[in-house]
Structures are given as C-alpha cells and as structure tokens.
Amino acid sequence: MEVTARAPGKIILAGEHAVVHGYTAVASSIDLYTVVSLRLRSDEDTVKLKLNDIGLDFSWSVGRIKEVLSHLGSPFSSTPTSCSLETIKSLATLVDEQSFPETKIGLASGVYAFLWLYTSILGFKPATVTVSSELPVGAGLGSSAAYCVSLSAALLALSDSVKLDVSQKGWSTFKETEAELVNKWAFEGEKIIHGRPSGVDNSVSTFGNVIKFKSGVMTRVDSNMPLKMLITNTKVGRDTKALVANVSARKSRHPDAMCSVLNAIEAISDEWSTIIQSHAVDDLYLSANEEKLGELMEMNQGLLLSIGVSHASIENVLQTSMKYKLASKLTGAGGGGCVLTLLPTHISGEVIDKLVEELGSFGFQCFSAGIGGKGVQISFDHSS
Numbered sequence: 001m002e003v004t005a006r007a008p009g010k011i012i013l014a015g016e017h018a019v020v021h022g023y024t025a026v027a028s029s030i031d032l033y034t035v036v037s038l039r040l041r042s043d044e045d046t047v048k049l050k051l052n053d054i055g056l057d058f059s060w061s062v063g064r065i066k067e068v069l070s071h072l073g074s075p076f077s078s079t080p081t082s083c084s085l086e087t088i089k090s091l092a093t094l095v096d097e098q099s100f101p102e103t104k105i106g107l108a109s110g111v112y113a114f115l116w117l118y119t120s121i122l123g124f125k126p127a128t129v130t131v132s133s134e135l136p137v138g139a140g141l142g143s144s145a146a147y148c149v150s151l152s153a154a155l156l157a158l159s160d161s162v163k164l165d166v167s168q169k170g171w172s173t174f175k176e177t178e179a180e181l182v183n184k185w186a187f188e189g190e191k192i193i194h195g196r197p198s199g200v201d202n203s204v205s206t207f208g209n210v211i212k213f214k215s216g217v218m219t220r221v222d223s224n225m226p227l228k229m230l231i232t233n234t235k236v237g238r239d240t241k242a243l244v245a246n247v248s249a250r251k252s253r254h255p256d257a258m259c260s261v262l263n264a265i266e267a268i269s270d271e272w273s274t275i276i277q278s279h280a281v282d283d284l285y286l287s288a289n290e291e292k293l294g295e296l297m298e299m300n301q302g303l304l305l306s307i308g309v310s311h312a313s314i315e316n317v318l319q320t321s322m323k324y325k326l327a328s329k330l331t332g333a334g335g336g337g338c339v340l341t342l343l344p345t346h347i348s349g350e351v352i353d354k355l356v357e358e359l360g361s362f363g364f365q366c367f368s369a370g371i372g373g374k375g376v377q378i379s380f381d382h383s384s
C-alpha cells in the first residue's frame with residue numbers, strides 16, 4: 001500500500017516574528033506543495049528516506065534504529081510529544097553514520113524531524129519515503145512546515161492512530177479531528193527545525209485558506225478580496241531558527257521598545273484581517289482597500305527592519321517595486337528569502353513585466369502563486 005500526502009506552503013501577509021511572541025499574524029496557503037510518498041515494505045528490513053530537492057538519500061536498517069533508540073524508551077508515545085534534547089543527540093548519531101555532507105549540515109534538522117515523526121508514529125516498520133517539493137527550501141514560504149505536515153499526514157494515514165477510508169480515489173482531505181492530529185505532530189517536527197515555532201506555518205499548511213493566529217490559537221478568516229502578490233525570491237539563503245533566536249535576543253535587550261514594535265505589528269495584522277473580510281461595494285472601494293493594504297505592508301516592513309530581520313537584497317526589492325509605486329514586504333523569517341509585492345487589480349501586465357525584468361536583472365526570481373487554497377490532502381495508490 002502506498003500513500004501520498006501533499007501540503008501547501010504559505011505566505012505571511014502580516015505579523016511574522018511577532019507571532020512567535022504571542023502577537024497576531026495573518027497567513028494564507030499558496031498553491032505550491034511538498035509531496036511525500038510512503039510505501040510500507042515487507043520485502044526489506046530498512047527505512048529509506050529520499051530527499052529529492054536537496055539530493056540526499058538515507059537508508060537505516062530497522063535493527064540499527066532500534067539499537068540506537070531503545071535506551072530512550074522507544075517505541076515512543078504515539079500521541080504528539082516533543083523530542084527531547086537527548087533523543088535529538090541519538091537521532092544525530094543515526095544521521096552522522098550516513099556521512100551527512102558538511103556543506104549541507106544546515107539541512108540535518110529536517111532529517112532528525114523525519115526520524116522523530118517516523119519512529120513515534122509508525123514505530124519500526126520498514127518503508128520507503130520520498131519527499132519532493134515545489135517550494136524553495138529555506139526561503140520564507142514555509143517549506144519546513146509543508147515538509148512536517150505532509151510527512152505527518154502520510155505517516156498517520158498508514159498508522160493505527162487514524163482510520164481512513166482507503167478506498168477513496170484521488171485527493172481527499174482529513175476530517176477535522178484527524179487534521180488536528182496531523183497539525184500537532186507537524187508542530188513537533190517544526191520545533192526540531194525552528195527551535196521555537198509559533199505554529200502559524202503548520203496550521204495554515206494543514207488547514208489551508210487564510211488564517212489569523214495568536215498564542216497558539218487559529219481563527220479562519222473569510223477573505224472577500226481578490227489578492228494578487230508577486231513573490232520575489234532573492235535567493236539569499238537564511239535560517240529561520242537563527243533569525244527567530246536573534247529577535248528573541250533583541251527582545252531581552254530592549255523589552256519595552258520591542259513590546260511597542262510588536263504591538264504595532266499586531267495592530268497591522270488586525271487591520272489586514274478586517275480589510276480582507278470586508279465586501280467591496282464597487283471598484284473605488286476595492287482600490288481604496290488595496291491602497292490601505294499597501295500602506296500596511298510598508299509599515300510592517302519598516303517594523304521588521306527595526307527588529308533586525310531585513311537584508312540588503314530585500315531592501316533592493318523594496319526600492320525597485322517602489323519605482324513602480326508598488327508596496328512590498330518580506331515574508332517568513334526574512335534575512336533574505338522571499339518578498340511579497342502587492343499587485344492591485346488595476347495594474348497593467350506591462351508594468352508587471354517591467355518590474356519582473358528589473359528584479360530578474362539582479363538575479364532574483366519572480367513568480368506568482370494562487371492564494372488561499374486547500375490544506376493538506378492525501379491519496380492512496382492501490383496498484384502497489
């Protein structure tokens with residue numbers, strides 16, 4: 001039996017970083033997916049992981065996994081549980097034995113997350129797991145969350161923890177309680193990759209659409225605005241864990257100033273959600289709202305600069321889009337990665353083409369993505 005799960009990436013419209021500290025963010029899923037296929041094997045006694053996007057393959061014998069983890073009390077609890085530091089050290093032993101290339105060491109935490117989710121949810125069953133993604137990895141579009149959500153979904157689909165109708169054909173969504181379980185496990189995976197995730201990324205990847213998120217609580221936002229964003233990948237690599245830690249350190253050094261900044265960001269998120277929920281009565285009203293969203297993006301970006309997560313490449317995108325009177329902000333952790341530019345409904349294709357050409361001349365890559373689609377989905381293959 002083979003199962004495939006796909007989970008979307010996301011854009012944060014307002015409130016990244018602030019959301020880690022209990023302030024509101026607004027995020028939306030995008031129609032770019034990470035796909036995980038999982039096949040249980042009765043012919044082999046190994047767990048194989050193929051990470052196609054980063055060109056790494058792993059193969060562990062089930063015996064070796066048991067040997068390394070058994071003193072920690074494995075098989076672990078099959079209810080969502082955090083991975084202890086001691087367990088991470090043992091998982092690192094399993095990864096190191098596979099000669100992890102030094103140049104890709106920043107990607108190792110994703111493999112620890114895999115091993116934690118795998119051994120907790122499926123125990124020691126032999127299997128082959130393949131991951132591939134349409135999302136750029138480590139660029140602010142929530143690839144880590146899409147990875148954890150799609151992995152959790154595929155593993156749970158073949159576990160005893162959820163009972164699914166395996167006869168369904170094509171993509172299907174989880175029931176609410178099952179989706180909540182997927183989300184909780186994905187959050188545990190995100191903790192291994194991000195250190196201190198807010199939970200917004202795994203929630204929007206699991207449930208899709210547009211959400212508001214504050215202090216671990218998600219509220220669905222019924223967006224009534226046709227939102228179009230140009231996404232520019234500066235291709236400057238960065239690491240969410242390090243950026244989140246830097247913001248926390250700045251907050252401990254300047255608690256009062258940071259509290260004011262984070263409160264201002266929350267006000268921006270709240271206004272975002274009010275505006276996109278309102279019904280446009282005519283074109284004039286829609287344009288006025290688009291202008292307001294553009295201003296909110298400029299303010300949010302200014303505040304993100306003040307907490308230390310912008311970057312010269314991001315500022316370059318901002319200056320360039322400003323020449324065309326378009327507003328932009330970074331999305332995700334910043335420090336490089338992707339920038340959003342709001343494309344108002346009245347904008348001409350010619351202007352977009354010119355902007356894309358100019359941004360391309362700096363080596364940046366521009367694309368657009370559908371905003372606000374479905375969350376995680378699964379599909380069973382009956383032929384294998």
Ligand SMILES: Nc1ncnc2c1ncn2[C@@H]1O[C@H](COP(=O)(O)OP(=O)(O)O)[C@@H](O)[C@H]1O
Pocket residue numbers: 034051052053054106107108109110111131132133136137138139140141142143144145147193194238239240241332333
């Ligand atoms: N398709 C993938 N294959 C392997 N690892 C992945 C994949 N997608 C995400 N990851 C893991 O997530 C990490 C990137 O997460 P992060 O720094 O939060 O950036 P973002 O979530 O914005 O893409 C990678 O270093 C890797 O560990």
Ligand SMILES: C[C@@](O)(CCOP(=O)(O)O)CC(=O)O
Pocket residue numbers: 015016017018019020139140141142143144194196197198199200201240244331332333334
């Ligand atoms: C900076 C943050 O708000 C978003 C990080 O998103 P990404 O991993 O850069 O896609 C962190 C979080 O909410 O967990």
Ligand SMILES: [Mg+2]
Pocket residue numbers: 142143144145194201240
């Ligand atoms: Mg991430």
